[in-house]
Amino acid sequence: MVPDRWPGVLDKIAQITGSAGGSLFFKAQNRTGTGISEGVAGIYQEWLADVPGRKDTWTPRLRAADGRFSRVVDLYTPDELATDPTYAGFFHPKGFGWCTGMSVSSPDGVSATLQIERRFVSGSIDDKGLALLNHLKPHLSRSIVLYARLGVQYARSVVDALETVGFATAVITRKGVIIAANAAFQNSEAWVVTGAWGRITFRNAHAQSALREMLDQVSRGDPRAWTSVISIPETEDRSAAVARLAPISGEARDVLGDDAVLMMVTPLAGTASTSPEMLRQMFNLTSAEAKLAHALAAGGSLRELAGQWNLSHETLRTQLRSVFSKTNTNRQAQLVGLLGSMPAIQRKA
Structure with missing residues (x-):
């Protein structure tokens, strides 16, 4: 039931059936997952990148096979295989294509396919190998369904625990699809809504663009995803807010897999005490940057502050550029508007 162990399980099954490797694809509510063994990782990654342009004829036939393991030769005629886009058009020219698989589904919405290649x-796998796979099928089916259910339930427990300490939180995939969200997050519709296919959408276009960039950074392994902040400006009918991503690690990562990340939304209105230290923690600023941001939000100017603090104007401009980057703003007026919506910052008369 642990994501990182599925590739090893699939490799073991491939070994005892004289195959190259195996793959698992599942969906449970809005959560999706994969497990691909090392022996076929290259070909399947290439196929997944190419599949949007191809019609999948394998999965529907597998789902109609009463849940048993079935071979390609059981589900296609020779003439069909000679023209099928998945096999004749992709796997056969690359030296693969003798696939044996099963489909799994459950009443609560878990669906999955497992293939041995x-x-x-x-x-093709012979009748003896097919009988062995069908002997293993009940155990594999139970493990797949439990793995998928466990992930969703664990995600819910994570976000519910964070709600008890005041965080509006969701567990989302790298594509921005919600796996689980607590009530506080669901009440954040002034800033963020759930769009088609369970995908998170910010009402503010700039914030939505920033989210896409941060999720791309997560997929690329870019650590800036964890230090950046999405700034959501104030409007007539809503206060300003900030959103950020956080990695999932330890036992939670073992259960939820590499695809899941935490997303938290924090409204800025009603903040009890907006000190430079709070700004530092909220936006990952240095102490000097937080002091500058707080002073600008209170109505100070760069030249005035440079004189008061005995610093050069250029030093403060450098700090301000860093503040822009970390708060996802690009103009001083935009920064002041964001921070000025925090009522504990008192602006100069």
């Missing part, structure tokens, strides 16, 4: 020169 043989090289083309090896031919």
